[in-house]
Amino acid sequence: METSMQTYLVDMFSEKELKELLDDLYMDDTVDLLEELPANLVNRILDTVSPSDRTLINQLLNYPEDSAGSIMTTEYVDIRQSMTVAQSMAHIKGNRYSQRNDLYLLRHR
Numbered sequence: 001m002e003t004s005m006q007t008y009l010v011d012m013f014s015e016k017e018l019k020e021l022l023d024d025l026y027m028d029d030t031v032d033l034l035e036e037l038p039a040n041l042v043n044r045i046l047d048t049v050s051p052s053d054r055t056l057i058n059q060l061l062n063y064p065e066d067s068a069g070s071i072m073t074t075e076y077v078d079i080r081q082s083m084t085v086a087q088s089m090a091h092i093k094g095n096r097y098s099q100r101n102d103l104y105l106l107r108h109r
Contacts, residue, residue, distance in 0.1 A: 011041070019048040027053070028073045031060045081107050 013021065022030055022045065034042050034057065046054050056074060063069030077095045079088045 015048055018045060022049060026073065026075050027056060027060065028071075028075070031057055031070075034061065 025033070030045075034045060037045070046057065049057065060070070060074070077092050079091065083091065
């Protein structure tokens with residue numbers, strides 16, 4: 001979507017609508033949106049998110065463009081090698097990021 005259209009849409013939303021929209025976006029998508037908007041709209045958006053989300057957004061915004069940090073996701077489901085299939089499925093279904101396509105198998109060290 002063109003930046004001008006994004007700006008127009010964000011301008012049209014009430015604070016409540018903006019918060020609902022951001023709650024439905026994954027964090028990396030939120031950051032991608034913010035990178036394209038003027039500073040006044042970025043500040044307006046940051047005012048609607050929780051302090052913990054704001055901290056994460058600022059952390060992601062500070063990575064250099066096209067670096068691993070700028071394109072990584074912070075929202076993923078992690079599965080332990082020791083988990084059974086049933087435990088893994090229950091963990092995936094109970095995780096708020098289960099709609100993502102990112103699934104990582106972590107080895108305990």
